[in-house]
């Protein structure tokens with residue numbers, strides 16, 4: 001049942017339950033706040049519980065580059081965001097190459113064969129692109145909701161936070177069907193915000209190695225050790241549906257282990273940026289999402305980057 005908070009907010013939307021289309025009807029989309037468990041996380045109002053959540057995230061991020069607010073989404077949020085993801089899951093793009101290096105980029109034949117850049121591992125997950133979510137969807141309305149952005153900005157301790165302007169990848173769903181995996185890699189963004197919508201029955205775990213590289217050092221030896229199976233600093237998180245995860249993926253190597261169960265793992269990823277106007281590189285965007293736009297081609301001529309790290 002869709003919760004109605006503001007009758008003036010009527011839009012057309014499609015509703016699905018457990019993967020089956022129920023109806024397409026004139027309905028009222030709930031307010032973004034109804035997608036969040038605001039009793040537990042009253043993010044739109046000041047006060048101690050909001051301050052405590054902000055402090056908990058900051059402390060966890062400073063400790064190891066990852067923080068989780070369990071049960072951030074309400075039951076309505078879990079249901080509606082999952083329904084939208086299930087509806088779009090068949091549209092996910094899978095790169096036929098099926099393998100990638102830690103930069104999700106090209107090999108470099110001028111480097112040795114055992115350099116991380118030249119080591120390719122299975123990457124079989126897919127992504128539902130941002131342009132599959134129009135402004136009427138619950139996910140897009142939540143992404144654009146100012147109180148969420150303000151809360152995330154406070155949690156991340158940033159002076160400014162902008163919605164990532166990449167029209168192909170700013171809000172996506174990572175799709176991992178049975179047997180699919182996402183190899184060890186770094187992100188282009190300093191931080192990533194995720195919400196698990198549907199876990200794998202088995203496997204599909206998020207693993208990471210905190211702070212493995214820094215803005216001034218790719219730490220190729222450390223990356224090579226992890227690729228060779230060194231698990232000394234590997235941490236594993238078993239996320240639950242509705243959890244909100246903050247993750248400093250530009251510096252922490254991370255992966256999602258193979259999905260060993262029958263259920264498709266679905267994870268909503270929202271990207272934000274400290275600078276306005278940044279978009280992904282042409283190579284990475286094409287490889288991950290299967291398409292680039294005029295914005296990507298224009299940005300390639302004048303890139304906006306905070307550091308000189310490879311992607």
Ligand SMILES: O=C(O)CCC(=O)C(=O)O
Pocket residue numbers: 174182187194206249254255256267269
């Ligand atoms: O699916 C996940 O938990 C993480 C996805 C991820 O690593 C990424 O999008 O960079």
